[in-house]
Amino acid sequence: MPLYEYHCKKCGKQFENVVAISEADKKQxxxxxxGKNTEKLISLFAAKPASSSSAGMPGGGGFT
Ligand SMILES: [Zn+2]
Known part of the structure; x- marks a missing residue:
């Protein structure tokens, strides 16, 4: 199962959770x-949709 990062809007902390893809968009x-007032952050390694590989930069993180 993939690892996702979440941000807690209540206490402001970030945490990681290994959750099923079907559960990823649910509140953690x-x-x-x-608290359950959390939002999913963009995963570092699962961020890109498979269809949008237009920029041909090898190893380009694009995190900025
Ligand atoms: Zn919290």
């Missing part, structure tokens, strides 16, 4: 405050 429980 923050391990710090127990």
């Amino acid at each position: 429980v923050c391990p710090y405050c127990g």
Whole structure:
């Protein structure tokens, strides 16, 4: 299962969670405050849709 990063809007912490793809867009429980007001961040390695590989930059992170 892929690893996703989440941001807790309640306490402001970020945390990682290994969740099924079908569960990834659901609210995750923050391990710090127990809140469910979280948002999924863009995964570093699963960010790009497979169809948008237009920029031919090898190893280009494009995280900025
Ligand atoms: Zn929290």
